[in-house]
Amino acid sequence: MQNMTDKTVAVVKGLIMDGVAKANSGHPGGAMSSADFATILFSEFLRFNPDDPSWFNRDRFILSAGHESMLLYGLLHLNGFISMDDIKNFRQLGSLTPGHPEVHLTPGVEATTGPLGQGFAMSVGFAAAEAHLRARLGEEAMNHFTYALASDGDLQEPIALGAAALAGLWNLGKLVVFYDSNKIQLAGPTCKADCTDHKKVFEGLCWQVIEVDGHDHEAIRAALNAARDEADKPTLIIGHTVMAKGCATLEGSHKTHGEPLKADEIAATKKKLGLPDEAFHVPADVLDAYRARFDSLRSEAALWQTRVDAKLDEDADFAALWAHATRPRPELSIKWPAFTPGESMATRQAWGKCLDAVSGSLPTLVGGSADLDPSNQTMTFRTTYGDFGVDGHKARNLAFGVREFPMAAIMNGMQLHGGLLPFGATFLTFSDYCRNAIRMSALQDLPVLYVFTHDSFWVGEDGPTHQPIEHVSSLRLIPDLIDLRPADANETAVCLDIALKQPRHPSCLFLTRQGLPVLDPAEYPSIVEGPRRGAYVLQDCEGEPDLIIIASGSEVSLALATARLFKRKVRVVSMPSAKLFDDQPESYKNEVLPPQVTPRAAAEAGRTGLWHKYVGRDGVVLGLDHFGASAPGKTLSDNYGFTPENFARMIREKYEELT
Incomplete structure (x- = not known):
């Protein structure tokens, strides 16, 4: 007789097949190979509020393998966050179930994923935000796990390994990534494109690595418990799985990666899985069993609120920091420094002076440079507030190293998590490395601040590799991205005020290496608000x-x-x-x-x-x-x-x- 976990996994697989088939578009194979892990995670381990998908202390789940979206949608339906009609409208215009998850559309979706590797990197940002806020607010207010589901393709993108190196260095013990190693990608077996021993690689990056049969439910539970017991190291659970697990005749086939299953294959597979031959079947006993712990989840969320309310009344320092972490960005009050008219000052230097002047009054401002601290004028911030992870989780400087793309995606994850004001800096010419993550900032309505110094040929002797030509114009082509190229120190301060008070648009600040005359507001009064x-x-x-x-x-x-x-x-x-x-x-x-x-x-x-x-x-x-x-x-x-x-x-x- 089929146990309830097996039956629930089968029902989820049925929704995957039916949703993709009705849309005649999608990726059933990977979603089916990941279904055992994801169903157990959601039904037994994930902490959330069934009545409030945005509860602040919820566990975060990031589907880095965004093409497996029907898996996530099936589980969100069981959570009660989306309807069966939403499931049936998969990939249709105006639906809450687009082809890849979109954070601003669907309750329960934590990040917009699709470009492989970025969900993995964003999960590092989520975990970093949680660790920093937990260190400063205390475990009563912030104490949750960040889970991610990654595919072979995710780990083939170098951004994932760059972000993983930082996660290991930063001791992000509450980050758990399940790697669905089904060894199949769109073009065929992964062995044709990859020979990486991920266990050795991730252990070398200071991760705990656990290998399991990704279809063995007891092994999955044991791995998740071991991951949650590891306080210091992030955990990679390598789940050895079979593409399209459960299919009648197509198990292991790369054809299931990006094509709907045929009607006869779906019928035969449902019979094999013990499902009736009907579309979008979710029986009451599965729903009842899945939701059996919902009352305890509600109680936990209510208890958390009680603890936070009590701490707000009793601890003035906590209340002040909590106010900063939860205040809408347009309501920020920032006192910017004044500058001496006629003085020659590079706008990158003006940015540095602004950063140093306001960082004390903006305690949730965190960020850093891609190994260009002196050039990007973040050195004083770094020495004042310490390096996150290396100097503990209260430290506010993020030493990203020479990792521009991971830096940008990690900032997206931090902004998605909430509670912080993230910024990242590098030379403008290296914005090309960040570009797709910048696009994802704009696509997800994330007011992340990108600080790009050395904004023209005035870089000088470093030559054409470091002299941006097309970069400002190119970035202006990204919809909803705010370009900010200030004329002097005064405009720099106003531009920063614009960027930090944005409710939804990311900003790129383009700053000079060379000195520029500081314009006199008395002579040019429009510079104050213009x-x-x-x-x-x-x-x-x-x-x-x-x-x-x-x-x-x-x-x-x-x-x-x-x-x-x-x-x-x-x-x-x-x-x-x-x-x-x-x-x-x-x-x-x-x-x-x-x-x-x-x-x-x-x-x-x-x-x-x-x-x-x-x-x-x-x-x-x-x-x-x-x-x-x-x-x-x-x-x-x-x-x-x-x-x-x-x-x-x-x-x-x-x-x-x-x-």
Whole structure:
């Protein structure tokens, strides 16, 4: 006679087959091979509130193998978080069950996954956030596990190993990853593409590694208990499984990875699994057994709330930190430092001064640099607050090492967890390494802060490998990503305020290596609030301008100097953020850039193409559409024509009426 766990696993597999078949699209094989582990985890181990999928102290489960989404949806249905109609609308327009899990759509989904390896890395971010908050708030308020389910493909992506190295170093003992090692991927057996001994690799990365038969329920339970007993090391449970386990004739076939099973195969498989030949079958006894512990889960969540409420009343320090951890970002109150007008200061240096000035009043601000602490101006933050993991879990600096992609994905996980304000820094040219995780920040509505220094050819002698050309323009193509390229120290502070108070959009801060003059707010009063609208009139003229010069970042000072070379009426517009300006009402955009004023020019030390959106098809753009060279920054600036005299010459050649 079939026991209840076997029956529940069979029902979950039936939902997987039926959902994929009805959609005529999806990935049944891996979901079926992972079903034993995931069903036992959800039904016996996972702590959550059946009435509140967003309960703060819940265990987190991240399906890194996002293509196995029907497995997760089946379990979320048993949790009561989504309906059977949702299951039946798998992969359909407007449904709560898209092809890959999306965090903003579906209750119980913790992260948007699909790009392999990133769910694994995000789970490290979740676990890091939990460890840090537990160390500072206490176990009464924060004490949960982070579980992830990874596939062969996840571990083939190098981001997973980069993140795993940090998880081991950081002693993330409450991170448990189940590796569904079914040894099959879309193109066939994994042996054609991989020979990695993951047990040796992960033990070398300071993980506890447990190998089990991934279909042996008692072995799975024992592995999960052993993982939860290990306080210091993260745990990798390697589950040796069979692709499409339970299928009538296709067990082990790579054809089941990305194709629906045929009707006759589904019927034969259901018979083999002891299921009736009906679609979307969930019997009452399975549902009752699965939900038998729900009352105790509710009681645990209520008891947690009682403990937190008592601590809020009794402990002022806890209450203050709790307020920071739970306060909506737009409500943050931040006092930024003042800067001396006329002083020469790189905007990366201004960022460092801002960070040092506000980090004490923003206790949940955490982050670090990809091994560029002095260059990224995070060294004082690091020495003040210590290195997370190495100096304990209360430390606030994250020493990511040379791991830009894992850094970005880990920040996404920390932001998804909640309670912290994460930032990460590197050179702008290395944003390419971060790019897909940045895209995932935007896709998941995560207000993560990316700090990119050394933003142009002014990097100088390091040469073209380190001199970004296309990067700012390229990042501006990502929907819902806020680009912030400040003109001076004052704009840098405003841009940081914009980024940290964002409720949902990630921000990229583009900062100079070279010194720029600090503009005087008394002379340019619009600099105080103007950046919040993306672009604003920095310097104006009497009446309607004859010429509008637009610039971002380091080229704003160049624009001001160029304007002084004309005896005509010139308006200078600073545009730190094209995204924020584009989002403004048409009336404001026309106020800043009057449509009837067609003589326009723009300057930015990067690709020119996107600027024609603002200056017109025939407008003048001073930029760079080729790679740089190894030479001092000033030499390159002169050589590439980034001088007031050359910029003015280009404008006069185009608009003869301005001569």
